[in-house]
Amino acid sequence: LVTIERLLAADRDATVAAVMDPDPPVVAPGTHQERAAWAALHHGEPGLAVVDDDGRFVGLIPPQRLMTVLLTEHDQDLARLGGFLGTASAARQASTERLRKRLWHRIPWLLVGLAGAMLSAGLVGAFEDALERQVLLAFFVPAVVYLADAVGTQTETLVVRGLSVGVPVGRVAVRELVSGLAIGSLLALISFPLTVWLWGDADVALAVGLALFAACSIATLVAMVLPWVFSRLGADPVYGSGPLATVVQDLLSIVIYLSTATLIVG
Amino acid sequence: LVTIERLLAADRDATVAAVMDPDPPVVAPGTHQERAAWAALHHGEPGLAVVDDDGRFVGLIPPQRLMTVLLTEHDQDLARLGGFLGTASAARQASTERLRKRLWHRIPWLLVGLAGAMLSAGLVGAFEDALERQVLLAFFVPAVVYLADAVGTQTETLVVRGLSVGVPVGRVAVRELVSGLAIGSLLALISFPLTVWLWGDADVALAVGLALFAACSIATLVAMVLPWVFSRLGADPVYGSGPLATVVQDLLSIVIYLSTATLIVG
Numbered sequence: 001l002v003t004i005e006r007l008l009a010a011d012r013d014a015t016v017a018a019v020m021d022p023d024p025p026v027v028a029p030g031t032h033q034e035r036a037a038w039a040a041l042h043h044g045e046p047g048l049a050v051v052d053d054d055g056r057f058v059g060l061i062p063p064q065r066l067m068t069v070l071l072t073e074h075d076q077d078l079a080r081l082g083g084f085l086g087t088a089s090a091a092r093q094a095s096t097e098r099l100r101k102r103l104w105h106r107i108p109w110l111l112v113g114l115a116g117a118m119l120s121a122g123l124v125g126a127f128e129d130a131l132e133r134q135v136l137l138a139f140f141v142p143a144v145v146y147l148a149d150a151v152g153t154q155t156e157t158l159v160v161r162g163l164s165v166g167v168p169v170g171r172v173a174v175r176e177l178v179s180g181l182a183i184g185s186l187l188a189l190i191s192f193p194l195t196v197w198l199w200g201d202a203d204v205a206l207a208v209g210l211a212l213f214a215a216c217s218i219a220t221l222v223a224m225v226l227p228w229v230f231s232r233l234g235a236d237p238v239y240g241s242g243p244l245a246t247v248v249q250d251l252l253s254i255v256i257y258l259s260t261a262t263l264i265v266g
Numbered sequence: 267l268v269t270i271e272r273l274l275a276a277d278r279d280a281t282v283a284a285v286m287d288p289d290p291p292v293v294a295p296g297t298h299q300e301r302a303a304w305a306a307l308h309h310g311e312p313g314l315a316v317v318d319d320d321g322r323f324v325g326l327i328p329p330q331r332l333m334t335v336l337l338t339e340h341d342q343d344l345a346r347l348g349g350f351l352g353t354a355s356a357a358r359q360a361s362t363e364r365l366r367k368r369l370w371h372r373i374p375w376l377l378v379g380l381a382g383a384m385l386s387a388g389l390v391g392a393f394e395d396a397l398e399r400q401v402l403l404a405f406f407v408p409a410v411v412y413l414a415d416a417v418g419t420q421t422e423t424l425v426v427r428g429l430s431v432g433v434p435v436g437r438v439a440v441r442e443l444v445s446g447l448a449i450g451s452l453l454a455l456i457s458f459p460l461t462v463w464l465w466g467d468a469d470v471a472l473a474v475g476l477a478l479f480a481a482c483s484i485a486t487l488v489a490m491v492l493p494w495v496f497s498r499l500g501a502d503p504v505y506g507s508g509p510l511a512t513v514v515q516d517l518l519s520i521v522i523y524l525s526t527a528t529l530i531v532g
Contacts, residue, residue, distance in 0.1 A: 036331065066302065068335055102445055106420050107452070113416045117319060117409035124405040125465075131404055133398050138404040139390040143383035145408050146516055150509055151377045154372050160527060179368055186373070187380060194384060199391075243416055250412055 033069045116247035127258040148253040152219035178221025188213040207264045211257035382513035393524040414519040418485035446486025454479040474531045477523035
């Protein structure tokens with residue numbers, strides 16, 4: 001790759017070899033557009049050469065196109081994380097689009113969410129007896145759900161960003177699982193004495209601590225598996241984060257917490 | 267703005283006026299970098315001219331710089347939404363960085379989250395009497411919390427994207443609030459008969475419906491106010507989304523639902 005600017009600025013008797021980039025950013029025609037943009041940037045080149053399997057030059061991607069790609073991908077990621085429908089909802093347009101169209105992009109995910117919410121009420125209801133006997137257990141349902149979700153969201157962010165620039169899930173999985181276990185242990189170790197101190201019930205505190213450990217560790221796993229599944233299905237891995245992952249994780253957290261609690265408190 | 271490519275491709279006797287872009291993308295030196303990148307893209311130009319208050323040319327931003335800006339901003343937005351600490355955590359590096367450093371970037375937000383979680387348990391506990399009398403109320407705590415959160419996240423996405431490209435909150439506020447009211451009403455109207463049908467208690471169903479309406483409407487408001495506050499304080503509005511907004515919203519949803527329920531179920 002040699003830019004016209006560098007060509008014009010070169011000495012009259014310099015060879016092309018002296019002004020060109022000997023290791024230009026190249027991508028295959030099948031490369032995902034976001035990964036291609038990263039490649040160009042990594043080389044500090046404004047453009048990007050596309051070559052076929054034999055290394056023959058196929059075409060050049062100009063900088064304007066690369067920038068458009070990056071912005072579109074960014075809007076898409078955020079829209080999908082935010083629970084907007086599909087690609088039509090680049091949030092820039094969404095922020096000024098008309099009311100009916102706006103609702104149309106938002107309501108599908110919310111209806112899925114409503115179904116998940118009703119399911120969550122059913123799951124809590126399955127532990128009615130334990131809750132009747134010890135109402136204190138009900139206090140910590142939103143706490144466990146929220147924290148497991150926060151841990152899962154961190155992992156999703158990491159995995160989705162990794163996937164979009166070509167870092168496979170496998171390369172981060174082990175370290176990320178260890179992180180999840182470490183974070184789960186930490187939250188359990190802090191929450192146990194805190195709960196005993198504030199509410200004075202060691203059994204409930206133990207249930208909360210164990211559930212936090214289990215739910216946060218499992219949240220890490222779910223947050224890696226969902227984007228990976230979507231990526232394998234050829235869909236944008238971001239779909240495996242955001243609202244869908246939150247529902248799945250919330251339902252798991254409720255079951256983990258209340259079954260632990262039932263085992264301990266009886 | 268005239269690119270060397272266009273200059274070389276022009277006729278020998280064409281004037282510069284004929285090949286230049288008569289309305290080039292210009293920004294002031296104080297313009298935020300992300301907004302500047304959008305301006306270049308909007309014009310379909312690879313570069314961007316920086317001019318001072320009197321319209322005098324100050325400098326040119328090359329395409330590589332603009333691309334770097336876009337990628338950095340994207341990583342930053344996602345990292346902050348995901349609950350990572352600060353700017354150091356561009357998730358691309360985060361996905362391969364070492365365990366200790368990774369935990370260091372994640373734990374601060376989780377400790378804030380733990381404090382919020384304990385507070386949420388305290389809030390649920392404030393309604394202990396109502397829960398003792400009618401345990402069915404406890405079933406719907408995660409449902410209301412989850413749905414209000416999903417609605418708020420959609421609004422945040424929209425507002426944060428709007429702010430980063432220069433659409434002020436004021437321009438979207440009214441329409442967004444109307445959306446929030448519409449979505450709240452819809453979820454209330456669907457959930458009421460569904461709850462009566464599945465759990466057979468009209469009082470609890472009424473409490474769930476009214477709470478969903480109120481919580482989703484207020485979630486829209488919170489989701490606009492928080493990023494706006496951060497933006498006014500000169501911080502990245504994305505801080506007003508993600509984990510912090512979730513805690514604030516969850517606590518509000520719990521209070522809204524359980525006080526509505528106490529009023530109705532007594």
